Amino acid sequence: MILNQRQKDLLAWVNREGYVSVDRLAAQFQVTTQTIRRDITLLAENQLLQRYHGGASVLSSVENVAYDARQVLMAEEKRRIARAVAAEIPDNASLFINLGTTTEEVARALSQHRGLRVITNNFHIANLMCDYPDCEVLVAGGSLRKRDRGLTGEATVQFIRQFKVDYGIIGISSIEHDGTLRDYDYREVLTSQAILQQSRQVWLVADHSKFERPAMVELGHLSQVDALFTDSPVSAQLQEVLEKGNTRLVVAA
Known part of the structure; x- marks a missing residue:
């Protein structure tokens, strides 16, 4: 599934607002209500939002978007973020890389690095990076999610x-306007919290759709992160949070 720019922007707006009517969306994007309904139907069929009569809302705060859908959602934005991260990682570095489709893009972007030592709880990343020249991959134990x-x-x-x-390279499901970081699975959150504690530098990778999404479990705060890599400028309120917490912002070109 490949989303056009309007569909990406529509999804991001619904995630920010929680619920948006078809009429309001049509006015915002200057298209017909029939076009918006088709967009909503497509996004709902791919489990990216909830369709309602007259509008669309975010999905449940207790369950993330399906993995297959997340792989293609904001794919180009994730690749830009990944390239920005890889450009700052030196050879002969040690890294944690956690779960997520954005962190998987980071792993792909590191294919030309040498001397990396990578610790991950993500089988996709382990399978990918174990074939890189001069790259040692350590895989955590635990319960494997299907x-x-x-x-x-x-x-x-x-x-x-x-x-x-x-x-420590970590992904996230939600960044709230006050800098609170949230995810859906408390077990995954515990792992990410351990990575925060055991990394000399913590870099958070998140495309703009992650801002103001609903998610149930609190992971931490942006002030615990050394750098936020994203694809779009952040709000003035979030910029203030970043400056207060001395968190560097990198907007990937």
Whole structure:
């Protein structure tokens, strides 16, 4: 599934507002209500939003978008973010890389690096990076999630806590306007919290659709992050949060 720019913007707007009417969307994008209804139907069929009579709303705060859909959603934006991250990672670095489709793009962007030591709880990343020249990959233990091949649980956290690495690269499901970081699975959150604690530098990768999404479990705060890599400028309120927390903002070109 490939979304056009209007559909991407529509989805981002619904995620910010929570619910938006068809009439309001049609006026915003200067298209017919029939076009908006077709867009909403497409996005709902791919489990990206909830369709209602007369409008669309965000999905549940307790469940993330399906993994297959997330792989193609904001794909170009994620690649831009990944290239920006890879450009700042030196050779011979040690890294944590956690679950997520954006972090998987970071892993792809690191294919030309040498001497990397990567610790991950993401089987997709492990399978990808184990073929890179001069790259050692350590895979955490734990309970394997069928939906996205992610490892979570107490064994995962204990494994992570054995290491102190140069860079922790983490994805997130939601960044609220006050800088609160949220996700859907508390077991995944525990793993990400361990990565925050065991990394000398923490870099958060998140495209603009992650801002103001609903998610249930609190992971932490932007002030715990050294750099936020995203694809669009942030709001004035979030910019203030970043400056107060001394968190560097990188907007990928």
